[in-house]
Amino acid sequence: MTDNLDLSARRAMSVVRYLVAHGVNPDLLSAQAFGATNPVAPNNTPEGMAKNRRVEVMLIGDGS
Numbered sequence: 001m002t003d004n005l006d007l008s009a010r011r012a013m014s015v016v017r018y019l020v021a022h023g024v025n026p027d028l029l030s031a032q033a034f035g036a037t038n039p040v041a042p043n044n045t046p047e048g049m050a051k052n053r054r055v056e057v058m059l060i061g062d063g064s
Contacts, residue, residue, distance in 0.1 A: 004035040004036045005033055005034075005035030005036075005037075006033075006035075007035075008033035008034055008035045009031070009033035011033075011053070011055055012031035012032065012033055012055055013031050015031070015055045015057070016029050016030075016031045036052075039052045040052060040054070
């Protein structure tokens with residue numbers, strides 16, 4: 001489970017780095033890893049596992 005959490009954190013930080021590299025203010029970004037703790041589909045099929053390999057982006061406020 002620790003490996004999944006680490007992978008989740010690295011995936012989220014990769015998205016943050018991409019957004020910063022493309023001009024988004026890093027002060028407006030944060031990343032949070034969930035690993036296996038917040039699945040959107042069962043992990044007992046390849047399709048379910050693929051759905052759980054995701055990064056969710058939430059926009060909060062007006063960005064100022």
